[in-house]
Amino acid sequence: MKGILPKIASTVLVVLALTLLVAVLVTVPGCSPAGNETGNQTVILKLATTTSLYDTGLWDYLEDIFEESYNADLQITAVGTGNALNLGKTGDVDVVAVHDPAQEATFIAGNYSLNATVNNTSAARVTWAYNYFIIVGPESDPAGIGGGNATAAFQKIHDGGVANSTLVQFVSRGDNSGTHGKEKALWAAAGYNYTADILGNGTAQGWYFSTGQGMGATLTVANEKLAYTLTDKGTYLAYQSQLDLVPLVDTGGSLINIYSVMICKNGIQPEMAQNLVTFLRSPIIQALIAGFGVPEYGEPLFYPWDPDICGLP
Numbered sequence: 001m002k003g004i005l006p007k008i009a010s011t012v013l014v015v016l017a018l019t020l021l022v023a024v025l026v027t028v029p030g031c032s033p034a035g036n037e038t039g040n041q042t043v044i045l046k047l048a049t050t051t052s053l054y055d056t057g058l059w060d061y062l063e064d065i066f067e068e069s070y071n072a073d074l075q076i077t078a079v080g081t082g083n084a085l086n087l088g089k090t091g092d093v094d095v096v097a098v099h100d101p102a103q104e105a106t107f108i109a110g111n112y113s114l115n116a117t118v119n120n121t122s123a124a125r126v127t128w129a130y131n132y133f134i135i136v137g138p139e140s141d142p143a144g145i146g147g148g149n150a151t152a153a154f155q156k157i158h159d160g161g162v163a164n165s166t167l168v169q170f171v172s173r174g175d176n177s178g179t180h181g182k183e184k185a186l187w188a189a190a191g192y193n194y195t196a197d198i199l200g201n202g203t204a205q206g207w208y209f210s211t212g213q214g215m216g217a218t219l220t221v222a223n224e225k226l227a228y229t230l231t232d233k234g235t236y237l238a239y240q241s242q243l244d245l246v247p248l249v250d251t252g253g254s255l256i257n258i259y260s261v262m263i264c265k266n267g268i269q270p271e272m273a274q275n276l277v278t279f280l281r282s283p284i285i286q287a288l289i290a291g292f293g294v295p296e297y298g299e300p301l302f303y304p305w306d307p308d309i310c311g312l313p
Contacts, residue, residue: 044073045272046093048085050178051214052232053097053259054078055239056301061292062285070275080177080214088112091266095273097128097280099232099259100178107262114263114270116277118313127310128280129259129289129302133182135249136219136236137228142167145228146248153249154190157228158198161207169227170202173218174210178257183230186254219243232257234301237293258310259302281305 053059054076063074077087081098085107088096098104107113108124115122135145135153143160145153160168173180184194192198202208209227211218215235222229223243233250236243249255261280263273279285286304293301303309 040071042071042073043269043272044075045095045269045276046075046077046267047095047097047276048077048079048083048087048093049097050081050084050099050259051078051216052099052179052235055214055216056234056293057238058234058289058292058302061288062279065285065288066276066279069279070272072272072275074276078214080173080175080180082176082180085112088262088264089266091264091268093264094267094269095261095263095276097259097261098178099257100181101258101260102181103178104260104262112265114265114273116261116263116274118277118281121313123313125260125262126277126281126313127258127260128277128286128305130306130310131257131300131302132233132250133179133230133255133257134233134236134247135228135230136222136243136245137248138226138244139246140226141248143228148249149252150186150249150254151190154186154192158190158192158202161202162205165205165207169207169209169225171218171222171225171227171229172208172210173215174199174212175214177214179215179230179232182257186230189254219245234293237297237299237301240297256309 049059059076066072067074077093081100081103084096084098085103087093088107089112104125113124115124116126118126135150137145143156145156157168157170161170172183187194187198198208211221215231216239218229219231219236219239223245236247261277263270263277267273289302290300290304293299
């Protein structure tokens, strides 16, 4: 019975939101499912998204609402940001939802995106949610990073690993994802050359490990090793009951994790991709994002778009 009531509450919220959203979309010009150029035919929209958005269950939460609202079949591929953007470049997907501003900027500069419209503004990259990265590790905290900032934490993990690679270890996604990109940026901020000092020396010294997998799998490996890792908070909360790892560093502006959506120029469904952008930034869906995870975890896994944090449009 313990887990039943939160699930029932979440289901009720989804049903209510679906009913309200359909009613709203039908009355908003350009947002009605009946306005699709394909008429009543279901449109397949291919989305590449990060594993953090998928492993937390957020897309499962939103998928049915979107499909019903727009007469669409949303086909989701969950990979790291780098792989998601590569799928966007080749036209294997129509839209990407990712979280690495540097890689997103390169995608846009390469002319792989189409401008989307939100709030009467045209933009190649539309932000729609955020959460935070956190550094988790064993409760014993052998490197003594607890209570510090991310830069100091990475320095202590490095020094601790060099001194005793059995006691202090770090597990990386190593998959060119947004989380991996953030990790590399934090190593650089801590004063290290990632390729030489961390990936090279750290691997050789036996304290640094790369999984090449998504966030959920990486948390599992880190847990088995009682090692430190960098994760988005949403995925950690979703996996928390299966882990012995605890949050040790979770504050600081460098740990903000912003999610964006971009329409792929080489995709084949730009109109439906625009519908997804409109959907994600709609007030009802933003409210659902704000409440997602609260019944189960006591706090949201993601926060809705905030212009002061995520930027415009």
